[in-house]
Amino acid sequence: MAAVSSPSRRRTEALSRERIVDAAVALLDDAGEGGLTFRALSQALATGPGAIYHHVANKEELLAAATDAVVAGTLADEPDGTPQDKVRALALGLFDAIDAHPWVAGGLTASSWQATSPRIFEKVGRQVRDLGVPHDRWFTVTSVLVQYILGAAAQNAANARILGPDVDRDEFLGAVSTTWEELDTDEYAFTRTVADQMRSHDDREQFLEGIDLVLAGIGTTVRPTGTPVMPASPSRS
Amino acid sequence: MAAVSSPSRRRTEALSRERIVDAAVALLDDAGEGGLTFRALSQALATGPGAIYHHVANKEELLAAATDAVVAGTLADEPDGTPQDKVRALALGLFDAIDAHPWVAGGLTASSWQATSPRIFEKVGRQVRDLGVPHDRWFTVTSVLVQYILGAAAQNAANARILGPDVDRDEFLGAVSTTWEELDTDEYAFTRTVADQMRSHDDREQFLEGIDLVLAGIGTTVRPTGTPVMPASPSRS
DNA sequence: ACCTGAACACCGTTCAAGT
DNA sequence: ACCTGAACACCGTTCAAGT
Secondary structure, three states, rough: OOOOOOOOOOOOOOOOOOHHHOOOOOOHHHHHHHHOHHHHHHHHHOOOOOHHOOOOOOOOHHHHHHHHHHHHHHHHOOOOOHHHHHHHHHHHHHHHHHHOHHHHHHHHOOOOOOOHHHHHHHHHHHHHHOOOOOOOHHHHHHHHHHHHHHHHHHHHHHHHHHOOOOOOOOHHHHHHHHHHHOOOOOOHHHHHHOOHHHOOOOOOHHHHHHHHHHHHHHHOOOOOOOOOOOOOOOOOO | OOOOOOOOOOOOOOOHHHHHHHHHHHHHHHHHHHHHOOOHHHHHHHOOHHHHHHOOOHHHHHHHHHHHHHHHHHHHOOOOOOOHHHHHHHHHHHHHHHHOOOOOHHHHHHOOOOHHHHHHHHHHHHHHOOOOHHHHHHHHHHHHHHHHHHHHHHHHHHHHHHHOOOOOOHHHHHHHHHHHHOOOOOOOHHHHOOOHHHHOOOOOHHHHHHHHHHHHHHHHHOOOOOOOOOOOOOOOO
């Protein structure tokens, strides 16, 4: 916060990768994916478009860095409780972050095996290990959990994006629900019957139920020494 | 296939939404997301850029239509077997389609609640119903399944994209695995221990294991009339 | 070394003008 | 009604020139 050190230049502070990334996050947050522009960015930083290239290779790397900044913030605080609780807390933290910054979803799929995902992978993987999953299944089970978390959060963010800030959620869900009710009787027999469930569902709640479903599935593969196979987390209905 | 009817014009056939969408799919397939351009498209169709707008509202709608065309093709043939088998077949069909046309992943998240997703939702939902899931959980369980399928497939496609056609998969996985082994001992204690599992994993296989994990989770919530809670699909190890 | 900002090679989209 | 293609208002990225 202190703009002290170094002899004052034309700008308050010299350009730096960190300042650029911060400005990028701000731009993405209030103007969306399409709002991140080297021209808009250079204006916000009181510099020329070319200057940014001295600190960032290209737009893709910039988006990845902005994504990483948000995710790192989310993973900062350590949850506590059972491994199941920790998975839920981690998942919900990411879900909320992606909901608040929908552009993160795009950034994550664009840079999967890079810096960001390993961070998430590590946090989730530790819980998988503590859950008692056999060692030879750690990679697969952790991957599946991470894939569900990021996949579900990304799809939720996509919906939030088309909703926009000015569209009423209930109104929108009601409209979709009505559309579903009017679908072809034969071709969409199933979808029609859940139109009302769709109208009244809660995204966060549904996301958590998905986590619990996967945790329950993991539970069926876990055999704590000497005890029989048990469905996971009996503490939740 | 027959280019008969109507008096011959400068082009073999008049422009139509279908011809435009077909050309878009072809363009996306061999040049990727960035290859779809109104200029490239109009050249392929021997017309001007403006002409396309008489049949398609904008690029977003065009991408959605192209996505829908691919997905509809995938869902065309009806699988058979148990509901579990059908879910696996449906999921694998989508996985393979997204793997073959990576741009579909982006198209799906960009137009989630539109025409494409309901088609997938319906197909999956019917199996959820046949699985014996209680009626009041149909929407949630189906959503979770669809979210996992599309989310995992999308992330796989993202990896395939950064891999590219000219990069050797084994070599790439080996490189990532080595990176993981060299990560910080404390910060990445878990990730380091699964570096070798990551090197030898198979994407399709892992995807299917994820499906089975979710199905197993669903199994713990299913109570066929009069019988106790049972883990799902005892037929698979 | 870092920054500037004009310039290059593109985009999606529009629109007067043609048929 | 459908098509044309120039034109508009943008992009990301580069690069000579400055400090």
